[in-house]
Amino acid sequence: MFCPFCGQDLGTVQVFCHSCGKNVQFLAQAEDNSSASNSPTEEDLIRKYFHAGYSNNEILDFLGTIHNVKLSLHSLIYKLKSFSLSREKNYTSLDVVRTAIEQELKGPGQHYGYRLMWQTLRQKYGMTVKRDDVMALIRELDPSGIELRSRRRFVRRVYSSDGPNHVWHIDGYDKLKPFGLAISGCIDGYSRKVLWLVCQASNNDPGVIAQNYLKCVSERGIVPMRLRTDCGTENGMMVAVHCALRSSHMDDFAGAASHIYGSSTANQRIESWWSYFRKQRSQFWMDLMNDLKERHLFSGSHEHTCLVRFVFMDVLQRDLDECRERWNTHTIRPVKQSRCPSGKPDVMYYLSHRFGGTDCGFPVTPEELSHFRTESACSPCGDNHLQARFEDLQRRSGLMKPLNWESCVDNYINLKNMAGTADWKA
Known part of the structure; x- marks a missing residue:
């Protein structure tokens, strides 16, 4: 000391x-x-196990096995009486119980049923109370919670948006990435209109993602109020461009506040759409690529992934454009988990006044965008040397550019056989 x-x-x-x-x-x-707190007394141990809800025999077993305290059942009952610990007497006042339940209902305890609430009152507050009394008090204090629990339903957050271009949700789709096909997408949170859906050699290149953003903003002449992305480094350049374009505005979300970082799972609009996309489109392409792999026509090597991009990318992009067009013109049914309107995405985006929404975007001029030109030196297949090699093989063989997935498979097999194992590095 x-x-x-x-x-x-x-x-x-x-x-x-x-x-x-x-x-x-x-x-x-x-x-x-300190020494006293480090070594609890026999009374402390008995009170602890009693309020935890253990039976007398279980308390004796705990005391003897863990703490080496030997007591008979008669001695334990005597000590419980001397400590005024009873399971059927000395009930806590219902007013005190009500106050404790009200306190629990303000926090995580609002999801408790009456059994868990009864256990919490015994263990956390040291109260002696009947379960029937707890059930009656919860029925009185939290009727809506009882209804939801009886229907076995979660209380879900409700998505809300003021209008089109209020929030753009951006994310990459990696299910086809093992085969060399990376997809990037963006959806408007209010209308659910897919603003871009692009297949490229990479969706991890910040320059590529920034190009997609600038192209979309240039075509629409509008910069959104806010962007929502995950924390991937590929979004850094796009976020910097967006915040720079919004820096001259005077609203509450101007400048750096115009971007929202979050986890991929929390980016609910685009993540929900990816689920639809897999069921309606991408599952076919995943099965097609896996079939090539199972036939030992695709090994996952750099050369094979580049060849897949060279042959399949244009046809896949046309399929993505068709998928985007079909989605933007179909009717979305109303759901309870959203305060956004229902209808066709294109109609909700361009005619938001019909649904009580207002366009939240900010006009942007070509002069402002001219300061943020980004270019990618990467070829469409991801390798300039292999791109030239495949073009030369296609020209010499007289193969036509594929128009559908069947001709893509034929061209892939023919070019792969023509290149041969020894010619990849030629």
């Missing part, structure tokens, strides 16, 4: 420090309290 005033080693604690003369008796009291 050391003196807190001069740092002198005191040895055994005394009333006064023999070096500086300060009163250090409080150290002895603190040491006693």
Whole structure:
């Protein structure tokens, strides 16, 4: 033990420090309290296990097995009586129970049923109360929670948006990435209109993602109020461009506040759409690519993924354009988990006044966009050398550009066989 005033080693604690003369008796009291707190008394142990809801025999077993405290059942019952611990007497006042339940209902306890609430009152608050009384109080204080629990339904968050271009949700789709086909998409949160759906050699290149954003903004002449993306580094350049374009505005979300980082699972609009996309479109392409793999026509090597891009990318992009057009012109049914209108995405986006919405975007001029030109040096297949090699093979063989997935498969097999294992590095 050391003196807190001069740092002198005191040895055994005394009333006064023999070096500086300060009163250090409080150290002895603190040491006693510490030792007492480190070794709970028999009463503390009995109270702990009693309020945890254990039976008398279980309490005896805990005391003997863990704490080496030997008691008979008669002695335990006597001690419980002396500590005023009873399961059927000395019930807590219902007013006190009501106050505790009201406190629990303000936090995570609002999802408790009456059994868990009864256990919480016993263990957390040390109350003795009947389960029927707890059930009656919860029925009185939280009728809506009882209804939801009886229907076994979660309370879900409701998505809300003021109008088109209020929030753009952007994300990459990686299900076809093992085969060299990376997809990037963006959807408007209010109308659910898909603004872009692009297949490229990479959706991890910040320059490529920024190009998609600038192209969309240039075509529409509008910059959205806010962007929502995950925390991937591929979004950094796009976010910087967006925040720069919004820096001159005077609204609450101008500048850096115009972008929202979050987890992919929380980016609900685009993640929900990817689920639809897989069921309606991408599953076919995944099965097609897996079939090539199972036939030992695709190994996952750099050369094979580049060849897949060279042959399949244009046809896949046409399919993506068709998917986007079909989605933007179909009718979305109303749902309870959204305050946004229902209808056709194109109609809700361009004619938002019909649904009580207002366009939240900000006009942007070509002059403003001219400061943010980004170019990608990467070829469509992802490798300039292999791109030239495949073009030369296609020209020499007289193969026509594929128009559908069947001709894509034929061209892929023919070009792969023509290149041969020894010619990949030629």
